[in-house]
Amino acid sequence: MNMQIRHAIFGLASLAIGAGAAQAEQEIIFGISAATGSTQQQTAAEFARIMHEKLPGKVNVKVFDNSQLGKDEDMLQKVRLGTMHITLPSSTMPEIAAEYAIFDLPFMVADRAHLGRIDETLFKDVLVPKAEEKGYIPLAVWENGFRHITNNARPINTPADLNGLKIRTPNSSWRVAMFREYGSNPTPMGFSELFVALQTGVVDGQENPLSNIAGGKLNEVQKYLSMTNHVYTPAFPTMGKAVFERLDPEIQQALREAAQEAALWARDRGEQDDIELRDSLVAGGMEMNVADRAAFVEASKPLYEKFASEVENGQEMIDQVLSLAEGS
Missing domain, CATH: 3.40.190.170 (Bacterial extracellular solute-binding protein, family 7)
Known part of the structure; x- marks a missing residue:
C-alpha cells in the first residue's frame, strides 16, 4: 500500500466531517474499481474538478482508481461504515437493492435520452429511496455504457x-x-x-x-x-447515508449538484466515445x-x-x- 493511499485511509479516522469543522478543508476519498482512462475514471476526475470549482479551498476530492482501495463490494462496505466517502458501484447495486436489477435486464435502455428520462423518474422516485433504506445515498446516474x-x-x-x-x-x-x-x-x-x-x-x-x-x-x-x-449499465456515485448526513449542508448540496453535472458531461462524452473507441479497437x-x-x-x-x-x-x-x- 503506497503512502498516499495509507494516508487517505487512516486519515479518515481523524477527519472532522461535521458542520463544526466547516473552517477546515474537507478531504473526500473517492474509490473506484475502473481503470485509469475509463469513462468512470474520467467522470470521477470531472466530478472532483467541479467540486473544487464550487467550493475552492473547502474540499479536496481525491480519486483512487484501479481498485486501489478494494473491490466494489469492499468499497461499498467502507462507505457504509464511514472509512471512505464515495465509491462507484455499477453491476453490484442489485446486491444492495433488488430493484437496481432493472438495469441488468437486457435491451431495456434504448439510448442516453431514454436514460435521462429514467434518471428523472424511476431513479429519483424508486431507486434512491430503496438504497437509502440500506444505508446508502446514490448521488446520480453516471455513464458506464x-x-x-x-x-x-x-x-x-x-x-x-x-x-x-x-x-x-x-x-x-x-x-x-x-x-x-x-x-x-x-x-x-x-x-x-x-x-x-x-x-x-x-x-x-x-x-x-x-x-x-x-x-x-x-x-x-x-x-x-x-x-x-x-x-x-449505469454507475452510481454512492455515499454512506450516515457519513453524508454528518457533512456540512453546503458540501452536501455541492456533492449532489456536482454529481448531476458530471452525469450530463459523461453522457455527452459517451456518445462521442462509442464511435471513436469502436474504431480504435478495430484499428488495433x-x-x-x-x-x-x-x-x-x-x-x-x-x-x-x-x-x-x-x-x-x-x-x-x-x-x-x-x-x-x-x-x-
Missing part, C-alpha cells in the same frame, strides 16, 4: 455462439443468470483480475462497455469484438461484428419473467421503463 462481448474463440452473432464459452461477468447474480440463459459458463470476478484471466485462458471472453474494454487494454488479449448492446486488430439483436431479445424473455416475479412491483417497473422509451 452499452455493453458488448469480446472473446478469443469466434464472433458472437447469436446466443448459440456463446455455448460452452467461459465468460467473465461482474459479481452480479443477474448478469450471471443472463449469460447462463444464453448458454455460456459465466464466471464472476473483479475487473482488476480480468486482464490476467483473459491472458492466461482462465476465461475465454468477457462483456463490458467499450470504454472499459479500451481502458483495461483488453484488446491486447481478445480477438473478437461483438457489438451486442445487450445492457446499458480486433475483428468486429454486429450481433443479431432479435435472437438475443428472444433468449432474454425468461429474465424479464424472473424480474417480474422476484422483485416487488417488478412488472410495473419494466412497463414504466419501456413507456419512457417512447420518442427515443
Whole structure:
C-alpha cells in the first residue's frame, strides 16, 4: 500500500466531517474499481474538478482508481461504515437493492435520452429511496455504457455462439443468470483480475462497455469484438447515508449538484466515445461484428419473467421503463 493511499485511509479516522469543522478543508476519498482512462475514471476526475470549482479551498476530492482501495463490494462496505466517502458501484447495486436489477435486464435502455428520462423518474422516485433504506445515498446516474462481448474463440452473432464459452461477468447474480440463459459458463470476478484471466485462458471472453474494454487494454488479449448492446449499465456515485448526513449542508448540496453535472458531461462524452473507441479497437486488430439483436431479445424473455416475479412491483417497473422509451 503506497503512502498516499495509507494516508487517505487512516486519515479518515481523524477527519472532522461535521458542520463544526466547516473552517477546515474537507478531504473526500473517492474509490473506484475502473481503470485509469475509463469513462468512470474520467467522470470521477470531472466530478472532483467541479467540486473544487464550487467550493475552492473547502474540499479536496481525491480519486483512487484501479481498485486501489478494494473491490466494489469492499468499497461499498467502507462507505457504509464511514472509512471512505464515495465509491462507484455499477453491476453490484442489485446486491444492495433488488430493484437496481432493472438495469441488468437486457435491451431495456434504448439510448442516453431514454436514460435521462429514467434518471428523472424511476431513479429519483424508486431507486434512491430503496438504497437509502440500506444505508446508502446514490448521488446520480453516471455513464458506464452499452455493453458488448469480446472473446478469443469466434464472433458472437447469436446466443448459440456463446455455448460452452467461459465468460467473465461482474459479481452480479443477474448478469450471471443472463449469460447462463444464453448458454455460456459465466464466471464472476473483479475487473482488476480480468486482464490476467483473459491472458492466461482462465476465461475465454468477457462483456463490458467499450470504454472499459479500451481502458483495461483488453484488446491486447481478445480477438473478437461483438457489438451486442445487450445492457446499458449505469454507475452510481454512492455515499454512506450516515457519513453524508454528518457533512456540512453546503458540501452536501455541492456533492449532489456536482454529481448531476458530471452525469450530463459523461453522457455527452459517451456518445462521442462509442464511435471513436469502436474504431480504435478495430484499428488495433480486433475483428468486429454486429450481433443479431432479435435472437438475443428472444433468449432474454425468461429474465424479464424472473424480474417480474422476484422483485416487488417488478412488472410495473419494466412497463414504466419501456413507456419512457417512447420518442427515443
